Amino acid sequence: MSAPVVLEARDIKRDYVVNRGLFAKPKIVHAVKGVSFKVEKGRTLAIVGESGCGKSTLARILTLIDPQTSGDLIIDGNTVEIASGRPSRELRAKVQIVFQNPYGSLNPRQKIGSVLTEPLQLNTDKSAAERRDLAMAMLQKVGLQPEHYNRYPHMFSGGQRQRIAIARALMLNPSILVLDEPVSALDLSVQAQILNLLADLRDEFGLTYVFISHDLSVVRFIADEVMVMYFGEAVEHRSKAEIFADPQHPYTRTLFAATPRADVETIRKRVMARA
Amino acid sequence: MSHISAQESEAGVGADIPSRIPAGNPRAQVLREFWYYFSRNKGAVLGLFVFLLVVLVALFAPLIAPHNPLVPAGAIQLPPAWWERGNPSFLLGTDDIGRDILSRLIFGARYSLFIGLVVVTLSVSVGITLGLIAGYVRGWLDIVIMRVMDVILAVPSLLLALALVAILGPSLVNVMIAIALTLQPHFVRLTRAAVLAEKERDYVTAARVVGAGPLRLMVVTILPNCLGPLIVQATLSFSNAILDAAALGFLGMGAQPPTPEWGTMLAGAREFISSAPWIVTYPGLAILITVLAINLVGDGLRDALDPKLKRS
Amino acid sequence: MPLLSVKNLSVSFDTSTGPFKAVAGIDYAVDAGEVLAIVGESGSGKSVGMLAVMGLLPKTATVTADEIRFDGRDLKGMSDKERRQIIGRDIAMIFQEPNASLNPCFTVGYQIEELLKKHLKLGRRERREKAVELFKDVGIPDPAERLSSYPHQMSGGQCQRVMIAMAIACNPKLLIADEPTTALDVTIQKQILDLLMKLQADHRMGLIMITHDMGVVAETADRVVVQYKGRKMEESDVLTLFTRAQSPYTRALLSALPENATGNRLPTVSELMSADGAGASA
Structure with a gap:
């Protein structure tokens, strides 16, 4: 009945050593303190938390950018080990990432065509013509045009750049996409377009999302399950409906209460109180 | 249709800068923008003009020069044409053995530009390589490279070049090697600093996620984004090289007479500074004008390249 | 009569592709004790407009207006020197990046005391007392000790509190807050917004809240101006x-x-x- 688990984390920990000057003893910071979760195929897990809670560190571990200090990462049933060497081509192709800041995640000196064909060039044996065709097709899928192929990133707006970043992530046909705050740098109207695009792509490619965000209203829109992180720990992990209806952990409650809401009744009350 | 709405909705609503998506060749657009910022600096445009003039003079020296620069052609120590006793066929006069100064200056431009070009090529290529390695690999390799560079920088550059030439023997080639060596630490430092900053940016991580190896990351991904300050530094080094070569020539360590190198010309004319001041004045002016022009261009490049890099 | 009234304000910038109009003929008016929110997405000219009123734009900007009047005085015809006396004292501003707005080389105490010295001409002892008092007002724990901290030793939320303390130091009649909580976490955002609203009510300040966040508008504003591409799309009270x-x-x-x-x-x-x-209409 339930879909297969494509991504599983078992007690993942990540420590950093921070050097504090020449004479102070180096300090060990526990950025992620033993996080476990499973994501089934086609589902979206949202990881919510504030800055410094370890959610971006976790994202880097899930996308094989940094190794975990301990714990197991299991992708498609295989335990992944990258501490000893670079991940294989097959593994690369399975997990990809979209970063928060579309102004930083595209190389300013690289044309869009090159951005999109680079993954294929590095990981497949496709010919230049095939790579070009695939990139063109992907441009269209994310709502851009073939003539954008030869342009540089600075000619695009933030939303368009995020589309390009999404297209790059999809070039290798991944099964899992880690989205690290993909819409928090965007304007409201553009945010809506990108969220729609992500929802469409999820259905079309059967993608599994790990959606990292601090914005609860966005999470409420896109997630199936929500995991709340606080100081490196997952304090609550339940289905979206449950967690929004009845948050259990005190931190989750604080977070929900702090989120400003454009709710007419609340505004009316506030206006009355002021007058 | 869908294309138009996608463009309007995206570029229109969210754009910081005017939402005109430029038509035509993107490279031409980049150049046009570069020229816009460069040309706002009037000094830089003047410098570029003078520099191009010097380049043209050097290229067509045999056609322009009225006399052979190596062979005495007229009376000894003839003053410039507009002075008393001046001869119009020797516009800037003749030197202590009767060679035409103008012709020697025209041929001297070739040496100066050649020295500048070779020195910059040499120091830039070595400097960038070392800087990339130091900044990307870090660790002990970084420490070794940077400490060696610190040692080179700790010795006054002219003194170091002088010592090197003394060891290698005075010749134009050795002068170029020596100057390149003294200039190259600047490029190492600059490249390393730029690599350190760029390395942490998301696009580098993104390239790693799609499988780019260290060499590709260094050369294809990171390096092009570090070029802005390097170009500026290269221009300034170009003029430094000319200046240092002239200084070494003046000290008798550079090009040997009768080569019409500007610094060497100055050295030969030192003793006539009171009796025939024009022999010293014009090579000095030539150096001054060329170096000034190049430095002005460098300033203009800095103006033009910096905002561009920040914006994209 | 409104505290600040701006009529037909336009701002344009010179760019390599010709002049670019960031604000095209907008009127603003804020009453004393009122919270006006200016909402818009990036490129709407919401910050540029206020910076123009304050005279804080770079030389490449051309600012025109029929009227800029603050507290009965004409800001437009005023000399730079006169305007500087008003700005920082009667009109204060806080920005999005609290860490970037504080000078990293000096302690926060020094920075706030400099401000008190310049605008209020207080003696050394009084300055210190006033600084402690201000820190207490904005909810910084251990105010006396925190005065000797450097900005990098404080969190983003704390730095924003310091910025607010500096802004209200001279009892301004108008406070302009440009995306004051955008760089902060939601729980901190809540605290800062609550603080701003409390100070606004206590001091009966006019407050201009520049933001892109409809949630922030809903929680703070009395009246709202919606901007799009340098034009005013709408102006109404928050409930409407x-x-x-x-x-x-x-x-x-x-x-x-x-x-x-x-x-x-x-x-x-x-x-x-x-x-x-x-x-x-583009």
């Missing part, structure tokens, strides 16, 4: 805005809020505006 917005752009913006989503698609601004038959 959220219940019966007049302009199609505002309605589109509100329905693009993820919390207003129905089903699994969000209506986008361009769809709604074309459906309304009122495409944005």
